[in-house]
Amino acid sequence: MCGTCGCVDGSGEGGGGARISVPHAHPHAHPHTHPHDHAHGSDRVRPAGAGETITLEQGETITLEQKVLGKNDGVAALNRAWLAERGIVAVNMMSSPGAGKTTLLERTVGNFAGRRPVAVVEGDQETALDAERIRRAGGAVVQINTGAGCHLDAEMVRGALTALEPGEGSLVLVENVGNLVCPALFDLGERSRAVIISVTEGTDKPLKYPYMFAAADLVVINKIDLLPYVDFDVERCEEYARSVNPELRVLTVSATTGEGMADWYDWVARP
Template identity: 60%
Template sequence: MCATCGCGGETGGLITVPHQHGPGDDHAHDDHAHDDHAHDDHTHHDHGHPRHDHAGHEHGADHVHLPITETVTLEQRVLAKNDRQAQENRAWLAERGILALNMTSSPGAGKTTLLVRTIRELGAGPIAVIEGDQETLLDAERIMATGCRVAQINTGAGCHLDAAMTRRALDMLAPESGSLLFIENVGNLVCPALFDLGERGKVVVISVTEGTDKPLKYPHMFSVATLVLINKIDLLPYVDFDPVRFGELARSVNPGVRILEISASTGAGLGQWYEWLSAQRVPVR
């Protein structure tokens, strides 16, 4: 279980690279991948016995050890281990000139629809996708239908991807040098903000149906965002969403964040998104 947010199980994500050449091909499964960060530490369990000092006397109330101390220490170790792996991922990607973007959002904000349209329309070099979901290959199949190479990570009860999962997916997917790599995280605006995957930046996709106050409700996600995409602007006449006020709130937690208004369904504003992507490209070392 993830000690930081309480999610996850023992597997650390089932990673699959779907094939596009017919039902006779084998699927690659990392069935034995384990999430190491669940075993970094062993917490003390109090079995109800009184504690004694060296003289054999029971400790008083002032000797109670607060378990919150152990929890904070374990969380710090989990995140520190993840950050070390993320740095290794970042170096691996930089050596190959791969631009990796961590795509985050609430469920239903339109990340997959945006990626499908981007892959079909961008046409600027090789593109690969790491797809994160708790279950199913549904989004991976939508991506694969574009002809793009994709690796699926199923997290089970987990609510986010981590750097170790990402590295295993990178090894299986093996994106070519100079690729644009989208890492579509599990739909969640909380835990993905905590876990660095080794990406160049985080792109937060928000739907106008979600409400103007999202930056105040989820400030940590917006504080680490490189770019915010306000999606489904074709629905603005029908919902209570104020783009100007949203921008003010987003910049109150992240003054330098870039905000673009788009519609993945109609194509409105996508030219700015494609220009931004092109400007992020890096040369192969």
């Protein structure tokens, strides 16, 4: 069971419950070699840290001697160093289910053909349906099934990178499990984080899930082709998002029609 959020995926002990598969391909058995010293994770998300104190309900105060997510952060640091050595850009894409991440990925893979190699890590609790969609679009893809787990972690992504072996200068897009809570807690070693929301979800998403938006670099408001048919205020949603994180960049796109996608391509491909 995950020691942070309680999901039964083994991620608290290195992602032991996850299943990694490559559609119509064979993962390579040899692991990447990484040094195992000086492992420092991202400081963006720190649920608890060494020396921080927690006051229990009964009034007892305890001091945490280890970061709750220390192990994950260590592996994330190794991932980040491995990617940086090869000039690979990795983006962690997070959203609630149905926001349109996979459609966004399909269009991105298709439009980057011949421009830059794209590899995709697909995270879902079950099935390889999304991975098959990416494969048909022409992208190299690895599927991670987390079972009851509600997020990917750094160890899972490390295994996926071993299987994918992305070339130097590649773009690696990680489609996290559909969830606006737990994925924000886990550093994967990515360069940046994008939160995708759709106009069908409601204007107030950033206020309801502030931790996710505080941890993000970019918000993509998807399905804008549906704006005439839904009650969604783009300007107010942007205002809510920046009230949580003033540094956020916000893009509006339709992954279905292609509207606004040029801005997404520019952002995702930047060094």
